[in-house]
Amino acid sequence: EVQLVQSGAEVKKPGESLKISCKASGYVFASYWIGWVRQMPGKGLEWMGIIYPGDSDSRYSPSFQGQVTISADKSISTAYLQWSSLKASDTAMYYCARVSDQYYFDYWGQGTLVTVSS
């Protein structure tokens, strides 16, 4: 059974750094792209970027390029999303999701709520 289990909720201050995780199981982690999706409070879904854990090739939405870093450690089947300096506008729910061969998201994590507030 494919499962994506994300790290827990975070409360941070503006300017702090953060790295959240998404641990995969039930499939060959290195063989599928995995992506991150943002959902701001009361808003829709926004694709942030994807990474191929097999070779760490990554692609970013223009809206998020340079704002976040996506990485993966295939030895522990875990993908990461990180910020070097958080802003209040980064407050949102963040989902990881596996990308199928037709580039739809077939399995989703439960979400990680990030709250940035002074």
Added chain:
Amino acid sequence: EIVLTQSPGTLSLSPGERATLSCRASQSVSSGYLAWYQQKPGQAPRLLIYGASSRATGIPDRFSGIGSGTDFTLTISRLEPEDFAVYYCQQYGSLLTFGGGTKVEIK
């Protein structure tokens, strides 16, 4: 970047009625790389339809998708109480994008 426009923003219907949701792309979506998701409050999105018309595993046959090029439709033939939710379309062109969502609410 391909922009997806979903309409209507909100659909107010009663259980048992038919729901028709539209997703229009700013450019042609290649090879039917169009998916639909359902999201209920407090839950992660769930894949409903991929390849424009193929139901994902475990999705009831009251959900159907059709379309090609720039116009796609998700139809729920008879709304069940558990179908009231927000629905998103998503495409892969050169990049992935989501539509803004359609909320199906109880009338």
